Structures are given as structure tokens and as C-alpha cells.
Amino acid sequence: MIILKSAREIAVMREAGRIAAQVHEELRKAIRPGITTRELDALAERLIRQAGAIPTFKGYRGYPASICTSVNDEVVHGIPGDRVLREGDIVAIDLGVTYKGYVGDCAYTWPVGQVSPEVERLLQVTREALERAIAECRPGKRLGDIGYAVQSYVESHGFSVVREYCGHGIGANMHEDPQVPNYGRPGTGLVLRPGMVLAIEPMVNTGTWMTRVLPDQWTVVTADGGYSAHFEHTVAITDQGPEILTLP
Ligand code: CO
Numbered sequence: 001m002i003i004l005k006s007a008r009e010i011a012v013m014r015e016a017g018r019i020a021a022q023v024h025e026e027l028r029k030a031i032r033p034g035i036t037t038r039e040l041d042a043l044a045e046r047l048i049r050q051a052g053a054i055p056t057f058k059g060y061r062g063y064p065a066s067i068c069t070s071v072n073d074e075v076v077h078g079i080p081g082d083r084v085l086r087e088g089d090i091v092a093i094d095l096g097v098t099y100k101g102y103v104g105d106c107a108y109t110w111p112v113g114q115v116s117p118e119v120e121r122l123l124q125v126t127r128e129a130l131e132r133a134i135a136e137c138r139p140g141k142r143l144g145d146i147g148y149a150v151q152s153y154v155e156s157h158g159f160s161v162v163r164e165y166c167g168h169g170i171g172a173n174m175h176e177d178p179q180v181p182n183y184g185r186p187g188t189g190l191v192l193r194p195g196m197v198l199a200i201e202p203m204v205n206t207g208t209w210m211t212r213v214l215p216d217q218w219t220v221v222t223a224d225g226g227y228s229a230h231f232e233h234t235v236a237i238t239d240q241g242p243e244i245l246t247l248p
Contacts, residue, residue, distance in 0.1 A: 004195030147184025
């Protein structure tokens, strides 16, 4: 069941989204060789609570932290811990905040110091894939148009799109219908309507799209050990077109 949001609800989601984006900006400044992912998690939780919001992920299905930190071949849902970030790593930070009962969800992947040209290109392509997906978020377009925008762009650059994890509807709950795959055929699937709010989150790998889950039951890694990047925004579909709600 798809829950359409009123203009008033979207206004609250914009506030939640702004908090999420502002926390991301602070995390970005904190990223440097030598910092642990646990330190990033602690900083995020403090900033989220200072803003009067709740870290949506903490306790979600038993998830133990406020953010996900997925390093190098980790695709999503990496759990913050003792891991020390090193020069040349990439770290995907995913965070959700609940504010006044609504959720903002967004993710960025950052380089730690200098990274290889191929990894730099992976970050650029994934970021651009998200932009292209967002451009499809207008009334009358379909879910397949979003997936196609991501898949066609990513594959034309020689990278692959993760299939086992998708974007999602979002609102009072982090995960609502529909699922938003990052692959698809244009002109197919659900028709987008004003009031829909979607979390769009391409996950892109340098090698195979296939993944596996580590024994911690959370961390998703690429099956071949290739690098993976992840960007996400919460986007409202309006009569005027897409509105990114997770902006600072
Ligand atoms: Co999400």
C-alpha cells in the first residue's frame, strides 16, 4: 500500500531531511585516516540527538548503531566498530533520522585521503546515477524509468548495479511501499504520482553485482571483493517535479 504525503507532511520530512544532511556534512569533515567507524557513529548519534531527532536505524530490527559505515568492498549495512579508516579507503555512510514522526534517509560515499582513479570514477558514476534517477521522479513517469536511468548509466561505464537491495517508499516509517529497484525497463512498473516520497539509493560495484552477507548478519559485501559505492536521497514527487528532501 502506497501512502501519499500531504504538503504539510512533506514540509516535516524536509526538516527531517535537513537534519540528516547536516549530520552528513559534519561526518564528512571528520573523516580522515586514523578515525574509527565507531567514532563516526558516536559523532552522528550526538548530532542527531542535539538536533532533537532520533537515529532511526538504532534498534531497527536489532541494528546496534545509529549509522551504517560500509568500507571498500562493503556494499551496505556495515556496522561501526573498531575498524580504522586508512588512506585510500572509501566509506559509505548511511543514516536515517526521525523528526516529528517522519524519517529522512540519505547516504554518501566519501574517499579517505587519496583514492585510486578507478575508485574515484566509481564514486562519480554512482553519484551521477542517483542524479539521473532523481530526474525521473516526476508525475507520469514509472518505477522502471528510475531503475533504467541508474542501470543504463552505470553499465555504460563498465560497473554493475546491486540487485538484492533496493530503494523504498518512506514517510512515518523508514521502509514503505514501493520497492525502488536500481535496474529496470523504461515505461514499466508503478506510475509515479504527486505525494509519493521515495528513498532512492543506487549501490554500484566495480565488479560483479552479486553480494553476500557476513556472519554478523548485517554487513553486505561484494561477492568478488570489488569496491562498492552507495548514494541515497529522500525525494518527493510533486507537480513541479522532484524535490530532494535531504539537503542541508
Ligand atoms: Co534507505
